[in-house]
Amino acid sequence: MNDSSPVGTPMDETVPAPASGDQPLLRAERLRVVFRVGQRGLPAVNDVDLTVSPGETVGLVGESGSGKSTLARTLIRAYEPTSGRIVYDGQDITHASEGALKPVRRSMQMVFQDPYASLDARMSVRRIIAEPLLAHRVGSRREIRERVAQLLEDVGLPPDSGDRLPAQFSGGQRQRISIARALALETKLLIADEPVSALDVSIQAQIVNLLQDIQRDRGLAYLVIAHDLALIHEMCDRVAVLYLGEVVEEGPADHVVTNPQHPYTAALLAATPVPNPDHGRERIVLHGEPPSALDPPSGCNFHPRCPIARPHCAEESPPLAELPDGRRAACFYPGELTAVGRVDGRSQEHC
Numbered sequence: 001m002n003d004s005s006p007v008g009t010p011m012d013e014t015v016p017a018p019a020s021g022d023q024p025l026l027r028a029e030r031l032r033v034v035f036r037v038g039q040r041g042l043p044a045v046n047d048v049d050l051t052v053s054p055g056e057t058v059g060l061v062g063e064s065g066s067g068k069s070t071l072a073r074t075l076i077r078a079y080e081p082t083s084g085r086i087v088y089d090g091q092d093i094t095h096a097s098e099g100a101l102k103p104v105r106r107s108m109q110m111v112f113q114d115p116y117a118s119l120d121a122r123m124s125v126r127r128i129i130a131e132p133l134l135a136h137r138v139g140s141r142r143e144i145r146e147r148v149a150q151l152l153e154d155v156g157l158p159p160d161s162g163d164r165l166p167a168q169f170s171g172g173q174r175q176r177i178s179i180a181r182a183l184a185l186e187t188k189l190l191i192a193d194e195p196v197s198a199l200d201v202s203i204q205a206q207i208v209n210l211l212q213d214i215q216r217d218r219g220l221a222y223l224v225i226a227h228d229l230a231l232i233h234e235m236c237d238r239v240a241v242l243y244l245g246e247v248v249e250e251g252p253a254d255h256v257v258t259n260p261q262h263p264y265t266a267a268l269l270a271a272t273p274v275p276n277p278d279h280g281r282e283r284i285v286l287h288g289e290p291p292s293a294l295d296p297p298s299g300c301n302f303h304p305r306c307p308i309a310r311p312h313c314a315e316e317s318p319p320l321a322e323l324p325d326g327r328r329a330a331c332f333y334p335g336e337l338t339a340v341g342r343v344d345g346r347s348q349e350h351c
Contacts, residue, residue, distance in 0.1 A: 023090065024051040025189055025221050026075065026108075031084035033067075033074050033245075042293050044070040046245040047084070049320075052189065057215065057222040059236035059253060061229060061268065065290060067245035068225045072191050075223070076110055077101055089188065106136055109182035113194035115174035119166040125152075125177055126162030132184040151180040155210060172203035179210065183218070191223045196231070208235060229272050233257040241265045244293055244301045247320055251327025261323060261334040263306050284337070300330075308336050 033045040045067045052058045060068045073079045075086060077093060086094045093104055109132075112118040119128055129148045133139055139147060152161050155176040166174055175195065182190055192211065196204040212235065215222060226232055232239050232253055239256045241249040241264065249262040260266040263284075270284040286305045291297050297304050303313035313332060320330040 026052040027087045029085040034082040059232035059239040062242035066242040106185040107188040110191045155180045249329045261329040263337040266337045
């Protein structure tokens with residue numbers, strides 16, 4: 001078979017059209033994911049509402065075990081939701097079959113935290129990037145070869161990279177390969193699960209800049225998972241803060257990061273390093289570990305660790321209520337921890 005032999009449909013290299021009207025590209029409604037642990041249920045995601053609009057970057061932030069990655073994998077339907085609803089580009093995919101999900105996955109892709117673990121060590125980089133095109137039968141062999149060459153250039157890798165194996169690249173270069181693979185089809189939404197946390201600090205900024213350049217050129221929407229609020233502030237338009245599988249604060253990234261209303265968000269911000277030691281933040285010490293989702297506390301999930309908890313917090317769970325500035329927070333006393341000066345308002349620099 002020669003290079004121009006067809007292997008599928010002709011390749012369309014145009015930027016994907018955004019979802020019609022003002023509708024979100026992705027919408028989750030009261031999404032819940034419960035895993036079975038013996039005879040008990042472990043709620044990993046609990047009644048989460050989330051939207052991502054075309055061209056928007058939304059961040060998910062929280063400690064390890066807060067449910068960020070589980071939520072992301074459920075949105076992309078790697079996990080089956082227990083209840084709730086997922087709508088992508090106008091289509092309800094909550095319980096869609098694998099056959100129905102195949103065309104959806106042409107435009108919804110994921111980049112993982114560990115680039116080496118997500119790449120087949122036995123395959124050449126050219127084959128890795130071409131795999132989505134071959135799986136979806138898009139383009140002739142020559143078109144696929146040209147597409148792979150263009151993607152390598154787009155992510156800043158030399159042309160001869162396609163002939164090498166993943167083990168021959170650095171961590172940052174492997175993440176570029178993962179990004180190139182995710183962009184091979186008509187991607188509209190890219191879910192990035194801790195895309196730079198496994199990389200050296202000197203490389204992290206390069207990958208962040210690459211993602212921002214790609215978004216500007218292609219008009220993609222991003223859902224970025226991170227534990228670093230400085231990264232979220234740099235990249236995101238909006239941010240949702242998760243604690244024990246629940247959203248405890250959500251709103252514009254600049255508002256949430258510079259003036260947190262939930263005490264958990266304030267504690268995350270206080271733990272973020274700042275470059276100038278003269279403008280440090282007073283540390284907020286959260287005592288104890290996050291409670292087990294198998295045996296959550298009564299009332300507010302955060303109250304056993306909260307510096308401003310009252311007896312009322314142990315009796316009733318606060319709703320995720322809208323505040324005057326338009327954001328939402330699940331706290332009976334929003335903004336109090338910031339207001340009393342436990343977070344130094346002078347320091348708003350990015351890390």
